[in-house]
Amino acid sequence: MKINCIKLHEFRNYADASFSFAPGVNVISGDNAQGKTNLLEAAAALSTMRLFRTGQKKEGLRFGQSAGSILGEFEAENRDFTVEIRLFANKAAEVWRGGVRMKRQGDARGILKTVLFCPDDLYLIRAGAAARRRFLDAALCQLRPNYDKVLSEYEKVLAHKNRILKDSDEKPALLDLLDDFSLRLAHLGAILIRYRAYYIRKLSEKAAAVHKEAAPSETLGAVYKTVSGVQDPFASYAEIERDLIEHVMSHKKFELAAASCLSGPHKDDLDLTINGVSASSFGSQGQVRTCALALKLAERDMFFEDCGEYPVLLLDDVLSELDRRRQDFVLNRIDKGQVIITCCEEDITRKIEAGKVFTIQNGRILAESDRAQ
Incomplete structure (x- = not known):
């Protein structure tokens, strides 16, 4: 699995830019606030x-523009794909996909x-x-389209139920719909x-193994915390749904x-222990x-196990936030699959065995070099 090309039009600080990537490691270098992220x-x-820094895609438009786009050409499962996201202000x-x-x-x-x-993911545990x-x-x-x-659908139904609960004082008749929304949420919630x-059961096994490589004297544990009334999250959908119905009606x-x-x-959590x-x-x-x-590295391994291909690994200036030992740990694990990594520091850039290096300045490619040649 690899991205061959990304073309940006009026996206963030890019007016027009085209990036052709190497199949291995690609480094995006440049000062802060130049467009790497x-x-x-x-x-x-x-x-x-989705845009990971905003809930509204239109906020990805370059300032003052009414339309823009992200176009990607990539390979997955030995097939070529073209996907374009067109953004509009109004x-x-x-x-x-493929012109359709x-x-x-x-x-x-x-x-x-x-x-x-x-970098925000480094605080995932304390968030x-x-x-x-x-x-x-x-x-x-x-991984799972369903x-x-x-x-x-769950998020839409949840929003409707919350609106009923918030407006019920002024509009008591809305409460006639409350149980219907609760039952639908229980059905959808059981599937989630x-x-x-x-997923967490497999992830916890792989994450513990990866963690043991980085910290041999420590054991990482991960426990899924869901609705207290659910007796067994691995039970059938029908059993979980019954538990959810009983819990929500009692509350x-x-x-x-x-x-x-x-x-x-929507209240679930992942409880992590060392x-x-x-x-x-x-934890320190x-x-x-x-x-x-x-x-994160276990997540990547999970994708490979499920699909037979490594997902594209996107590392956004993470190495500069890590000490040298953890930097080396990450670098030793990115020798497979395609990687696109951003960084500002020259000494880190030199440590990365990249196939291609792009230097970005103010939304433009200032320099592009192919180290594989």
Whole structure:
């Protein structure tokens, strides 16, 4: 799996730019605020159909522009694909695949698979539960198209239920719909929980093995924390759904009092430990960063095991945030598959055995060199 080319038009600080990548390691160098992260955001969007720094795609448009695009040409499963995301200031974004507009943006999600690792991910362990849910969802939406569809519907139904709970004082008649939305959430939630449980079980095994390489004296543990009423997240969908229904109905009065939906997998978390002790509460800065590295690199291994191809690894200025030992640990694990890595520091750039190096300045390619030649 590899990206051959990305063309940007009126995206972020790029007016027009075209990048042709090497199949191995590609380095994007340059000073801060020149557009390096913008390029990685575009690459990630070609797999997730989302911009990782904003919830609204139109915010990816270059300042003052009404339309722009991200076009990617890539190879996956021994086939060539072209995916284009067209951005507009005054209407919803469009996704085109092979010159045909997709009815659902999700229909193009996950054809290209990527794993993104940015500085914020180094604090994944100490961040709130929402950050760890996004980490899980980003992977599962690429690996399992059905998960993506269910998650999208779950989020819409959840928004409707929360609106009913918030507006019920002024519009009591809305409460007649509350149970219907709770039942639908339980049905969709059961599917999400089962997917997450199986994914986390495999992820925890691989992450523990990766972590052991980086820190031989430590053991990383990962436990899925979901709705307390769910007796077994590996049970059948029907059993999980019954547990969820019972839980939400027993919490109905609390949801009404809070005017918010309190029960469901939108509250899930991933509990991480080091040698049996909470990594979030008691881990040192170095331990927390090693945990994050282990999770991201294990995610990459999971993709390979599932698809038979390494996903494109996107590293956004992560190495400069790591000490030399952890830098070397990462560099020793990027010899397979395609990698696009951004960095500012020359000494780090020299350590990377890159096939191609791009130097970026103010949204333009200042220099491009092919080291493979």
